[in-house]
Amino acid sequence: MKNSVLTKLASRIDDATRHGKAIQQLTLTYKLDIDDGYEIQRLAVARRLLRGEHTIGTKLGFTSRAKMQQMGLDQIICGRLTSGMLVDDGGTLPLAGLIHPRAEPEIALLMKHDLSGPVTLPGAMAAVEAVACAIEIIDSRYQNFKFTLPDVIADNTSCCRLVLGGWQRPDSDFGNLGMMLQFNGRPVGIGSSAAIMGHPARALVAISQLLGAQGRKVKAGSVVMLGSPMAAQPLAPGMHVLAEVERLGRAEFTVR
Ligand code: OOG
Ligand code: MG
Numbered sequence: 608m609k610n611s612v613l614t615k616l617a618s619r620i621d622d623a624t625r626h627g628k629a630i631q632q633l634t635l636t637y638k639l640d641i642d643d644g645y646e647i648q649r650l651a652v653a654r655r656l657l658r659g660e661h662t663i664g665t666k667l668g669f670t671s672r673a674k675m676q677q678m679g680l681d682q683i684i685c686g687r688l689t690s691g692m693l694v695d696d697g698g699t700l701p702l703a704g705l706i707h708p709r710a711e712p713e714i715a716l717l718m719k720h721d722l723s724g725p726v727t728l729p730g731a732m733a734a735v736e737a738v739a740c741a742i743e744i745i746d747s748r749y750q751n752f753k754f755t756l757p758d759v760i761a762d763n764t765s766c767c768r769l770v771l772g773g774w775q776r777p778d779s780d781f782g783n784l785g786m787m788l789q790f791n792g793r794p795v796g797i798g799s800s801a802a803i804m805g806h807p808a809r810a811l812v813a814i815s816q817l818l819g820a821q822g823r824k825v826k827a828g829s830v831v832m833l834g835s836p837m838a839a840q841p842l843a844p845g846m847h848v849l850a851e852v853e854r855l856g857r858a859e860f861t862v863r
Contacts, residue, residue: 608643617650620762623748624651627704632749632758644760645821652687652763660689663830664718665818666743668764670810670834671802674711677838680756683810685817686764688830694770694860700744700842701863708746708767708842711835712788712850714781714800714807715741715771720827722811724819731811734825737774738781740852742788742860743832744768745839769832772850772858782806785853786836792847795840800852802836810834 616633623630633639633647656662668674668684675681694700702708719736726734746767749758759765781800788796800807810833811825818824825831842848842862849859 608637608639612637613643613646614650616761617647617654620647620651620748621654627706629706629750630748632754633761634755634758639757639761641757641760644757647761648686648763651761652689655689655691660691662687663690663693664688664832665814665825665829666764666766666832667810667814667834668759670804670813671836673798673802673837674835680759682756683813683817684756684760684764685814686766688766688769688832692766692768694744694768696770696772696858696860698770698860699863700768700860702842702844705746705767706748707752708744709839710788710842710848711743711745711837711839712786712796712852713741713743713835714803714833714852714855715739716811716831716833717774718825718827718829718831721824722815723824724815726812726815728808728812731815732777732808735777735811738777738855739774740772740850740855740858741832742770742848742850742858743835744842770858770860771830772856775855779854781855782808784855787851788837788840789849789851790840790846796837798836800836803833807833
């Protein structure tokens with residue numbers, strides 16, 4: 608696809624994000640492939656950076672069967688996390704300006720060293736500084752939360768906000784820990800970290816490979832969100848949202 612078209616589509620995504628107005632899937636009008644999707648994502652996020660945000664890390668999507676099934680897609684994708692997406696743990700998320708936000712419990716990693724390209728599981732884990740329970744708030748900019756792979760990649764993999772719980776040393780194995788999402792004290796999703804590619808550390812291996820293939824890297828000091836082991840749940844005003852990962856801790860916020 609021509610650069611001028613990709614630039615135009617990036618501003619369409621960015622405007623939909625800023626104004627909280629759903630748009631038609633780009634692929635209904637344009638024949639886009641995965642690479643076009645990533646280029647649109649890069650250009651759309653570059654507009655956020657021009658407005659003063661900075662990049663804080665990367666995220667994975669579709670690292671579990673449950674997420675693939677919920678959205679009807681079956682390939683691992685990645686997006687960019689920026690400073691404007693951070694919500695304080697225990698803080699408030701205003702719904703104003705969002706379209707149809709959903710929450711999902713995740714595991715976040717803080718990197719000690721760079722990673723790029725093929726790497727072993729122990730090699731990937733050796734690059735991790737800390738691990739935390741996290742919540743991702745996703746909000747597709749497409750009508751009805753429906754999209755193809757190039758669409759969702761262009762839309763920065765639906766990323767909207769993130770909440771990071773307290774960081775823990777990555778000493779003990781987090782390969783099969785209970786994970787739970789609660790709305791107003793009631794469980795709305797229960798699962799295991801093993802649902803993330805059999806072991807969530809495999810998602811780190813996957814993003815190292817994915818970014819390496821794009822000439823990019825997982826940077827020291829950056830945050831990596833490994834993807835949800837369960838379906839995301841829709842948010843409504845007034846809700847208290849809590850995610851918990853066995854032994855790792857919790858993250859929470861209130862919807863306004
Ligand atoms: C795409 C983002 C997927 C995850 O954790 O799998 C994702 C979506 O579901 O809209 O963030
Ligand atoms: Mg996610």
